[in-house]
Amino acid sequence: GENVEQHPSTLSVQEGDSAVIKCTYSDSASNYFPWYKQELGKGPQLIIDIRSNVGEKKDQRIAVTLNKTAKHFSLHITETQPEDSAVYFCAASKVSGYSTLTFGKGTMLLVSP
Amino acid sequence: SQTIHQWPATLVQPVGSPLSLECTVEGTSNPNLYWYRQAAGRGLQLLFYSVGIGQISSEVPQNLSASRPQDRQFILSSKKLLLSDSGFYLCACTPGTGIEKLFFGSGTQLSVL
Numbered sequence: 001g002e003n004v005e006q007h008p009s010t011l012s013v014q015e016g017d018s019a020v021i022k023c024t025y026s027d028s029a030s031n032y033f034p035w036y037k038q039e040l041g042k043g044p045q046l047i048i049d050i051r052s053n054v055g056e057k058k059d060q061r062i063a064v065t066l067n068k069t070a071k072h073f074s075l076h077i078t079e080t081q082p083e084d085s086a087v088y089f090c091a092a093s094k095v096s097g098y099s100t101l102t103f104g105k106g107t108m109l110l111v112s113p
Numbered sequence: 114s115q116t117i118h119q120w121p122a123t124l125v126q127p128v129g130s131p132l133s134l135e136c137t138v139e140g141t142s143n144p145n146l147y148w149y150r151q152a153a154g155r156g157l158q159l160l161f162y163s164v165g166i167g168q169i170s171s172e173v174p175q176n177l178s179a180s181r182p183q184d185r186q187f188i189l190s191s192k193k194l195l196l197s198d199s200g201f202y203l204c205a206c207t208p209g210t211g212i213e214k215l216f217f218g219s220g221t222q223l224s225v226l
Contacts, residue, residue: 032213043119043203043217044157089157098145098164099207099215105156 002027004092006104014112019080021107023090024072030092033066033073034101038087048075080111115140119204119218126225132177132191134221136204139185143209146187148179149217151201163187199225 003026013019025033031052036044050057050064050073057064061080066073073092077084087108091101116139126132138144148160159172161179169179176195180188187204204218 034213034215036217041220041222043117043205043220046214046216049214093213095213098162099147099205099213101159101215103157 002030002092002102004090004102004104006090006107008107010108012110013080015080015082017080019077019109021075021088022072023104025092029094032093032095034091035064035075036089044089082111082113085109085111115206115208115216117204117206117216117218119221121221123222126194128196128225129193132194134189134202136187136218137185138206141208144206146181147205148189149203149205194225196225199223
């Protein structure tokens with residue numbers, strides 16, 4: 001089955017800096033890669049996703065890049081703000097009749113003012 | 114867009130007691146429904162998924178069961194809770210029109226003492 005590795009497990013940055021979280025996946029058939037943000041005591045929130053036919057996608061201060069050959073994808077957050085502090089999860093799956101997402105173990109991002 | 118209602122938000126139960134967590138979805142028809150568990154400081158583990166009324170698939174053998182009595186209602190149950198059942202339980206759905214996008218509810222923090 002699919003295996004998703006996520007690094008780093010914790011990331012501390014200063015407000016205004018950029019943050020990058022990286023994930024690798026094992027199944028070359030995976031074609032859907034979402035990212036989730038989870039604040040303390042809340043459910044994960046889908047923040048951005050990318051399909052395998054696209055190399056990069058951007059939404060305001062967040063962007064995701066995908067390298068299918070190397071089987072890795074990354075989340076980039078620019079101009080970080082304290083409210084970006086949360087745990088971020090990457091995931092990978094093949095699109096089928098139901099969600100088969102395999103999640104990474106998460107990255108705790110702390111943005112200091 | 115869909116809304117996932119999940120309750121209660123927190124629950125403290127003694128070992129050996131029964132459990133019933135309920136989830137309802139609004140804003141979409143024929144969703145796929147999921148129950149995930151998140152242990153403290155760990156990733157997301159898929160417990161059950163359902164592609165239709167009365168159709169339940171289990172991903173992990175355990176002390177829990179799930180039922181889907183109505184199209185937009187998903188219930189997680191146990192006859193006798195174990196200490197190891199403690200965790201953060203999340204209901205999720207993939208809307209009928211967007212199979213790959215997985216959305217989560219707000220979660221139930223279960224403590225078994």
